[in-house]
Amino acid sequence: MNCESYEDVLGDYVDGARASGLPGDVRLAAFERHLAGCARCQALVADFTSIRGAAARLEEHVPPPRLWTRVVASIAAQQRRPWWRRPIADAVPSWAPVAVAVSLALLIAGATWLAWKQEPAQAPHEAVGGPAEPEAAPAEQPYEAAIAGLEQLAASQDASLDADTRAVLKQNLAVLDRAISESRAALADEPANALAQDSLLDALDTKVALLQDTVALAADAYTVSDDAAGAAKELNQ
Amino acid sequence: MKRARVFVFALATVCGALPAGAQTPSATLGASPSTALGAGEVTERFSRTSHLDANGAFDLINLHGNIVITAGSGRDVTIEAVKRVQRPNQNAARALLQTIDIQVVEEANRIEVRTSYPRPRNFPGSVDFTITVPADVNVSVRATGGGIRATGIRVEALRTVSGDIDLVDASADQFATASAVSGNVTVRGLTARAIQLTTVSGNVRVDNSRADRLMARAVSGDVEYAGELARSGRYELISHSGDVRLLLSGSTGFDVQANSFSGSVQSDFPITRRGRGAEGTGRGAATPRAIRGAFGDASAMLVLRAFSGSISIGRR
């Protein structure tokens, strides 16, 4: 009765394997016979089964939406150009503004993250302005998600940019937020007004682009100071 | 050699402190020791010459400082830079100067120049660049602060946070983009397949340029397009609180959708209106908030949008 010799099939047994009379199951069948009379192995099987069951039920850690934006930003920083820029002919549908192609990846990212969340969607972080803001229309939601993600990311990288630059960026985000709330207010008055809709989406689009650039700038600044660590890693590949 | 250096030193002290960001004469002295200019500003020059073959790439990433980049004949790439730090204590200033690093990486027909400093958050000064590149090399510049002036180059992207961008007589392979956050973007004589010009606070001005697609956008600032329209070109000019102005020459017809939420919209061209209120053609309608219609053979497409600013389509 050598329990150790059955170590590997014990594992298979715990995983659910049972002898079914096929020639390959010889060792498994032998183990099952052994198991019938071995308290020690029975205890192991019981405990391993509990452990395996508990392990399978462990909750997922959900990556935050900003992770995708960070990946995109770091790739862009590495390539020094918008990596999602595709050949113009394909990327830009007939009359779409050129800027849409650039922001498209972020819209997709925003929508994707909204779709992934299986829990009822947490209210997207309302980044813009004061208490009397009209509700974000459905068309805005991918923007909202992208903006929230980018803002978190930009905030976490706040340390990388100098005070003057941060001040300019902050001022101009305020300019954009004013444009966004003016457009929203106009839209609240005239929901069918296509221009108000377009103005709002323009402003959101510009805000996304600005945050995106901020993130890329800050990522660049970090890249520099982490250069030594980065180089060491590269050498190990 | 020694005499020349002494001369420059003397001249420099006579001239006194240069305001940060002033244009520097491009002398080719090579790296010289820190030079003191007036009250607590120290500078150091940097110089490097290299070359790029046809269709190479040149990338510059700078923190603060002005950048002038010009296309030259031949295959040389010349990089002149002046590092500047201003501190009451000159020794402290000089020490900080030493920490500003200009990295030049060259590989596979690509040159990347990058200004760096151990803690970018407290970047102590500025680096001004004067650069020449071959005319067929793709140029990208990104600056955190400072103006960018580029002439004759093949441009990919010029970006700055605060500073003006001036792009003159340039071209692009496919897509050219110039963007500022707080600053004017002015483009003259640009030829590209698609152009994107944006600023948040500042004006965008396009003059005598040619593209199949143009997008120019300002949030608080004016957008102006002067010149001809390309046949079957598509132009999108957008401002939130500034005006949108076209000053057209040539005879290309266009289809226009112009809308302002609270500003006026006007055209010097006779527009055959369509949609609501399509009855009659008229010159320069009073002050409608929208114009939708066609002029001539409607081959180019114009989308003009302002929120609180006005829109005007005029002749140059």
Place this chain on the structure above:
Amino acid sequence: MRTADLELAARCRAGDADAFEELYRQHARRLFSLVVRMIGSVEDAEDLLQEVFLQAHRKLAGFRGESTLGTWLYRLTMNHCLDHLRGRQARMSRATDSLDDEGTAEPMAPAPAVPPAISRMDLETAIGALPPGSRAAFLLHDVEGFEHREIAGILGVSEGTSKSQVHKARLKLRAMLRR
């Protein structure tokens, strides 16, 4: 399956943003959980996974389809995790262990030792105390549900090694979770 992978890889290489996002969307969630448990920190996991995808984007040029794209990505991720842990261990100046770690075997009780309902926190803590090699195998097998054959491909070991690592992990966890 392989041709779909090769196609996706080719599209990513060509700069197709949708393709790379497709890759991310397919794997990021499970990878993130894996990394959090491997290296024991949610913040570090974010940084690490960002590194992984950045590198993946670069290295896709070299993907030849010898394994599936998923296995390839998991392998990249595990390498990063193990590097991270080795680095941390080196800093804490403990002896680095190879994948085939020989920990002392716990005496085996002849009766079930762990409670039938194991608390999640206890299990997570216990997993964090496993040596890297067996932790990796356990996470891939019992938590993520990979087969030994796949784990062998991801960790670069034999199927037999994978099985014995999982066995060792279960033994250690049993000892730690004993009531």
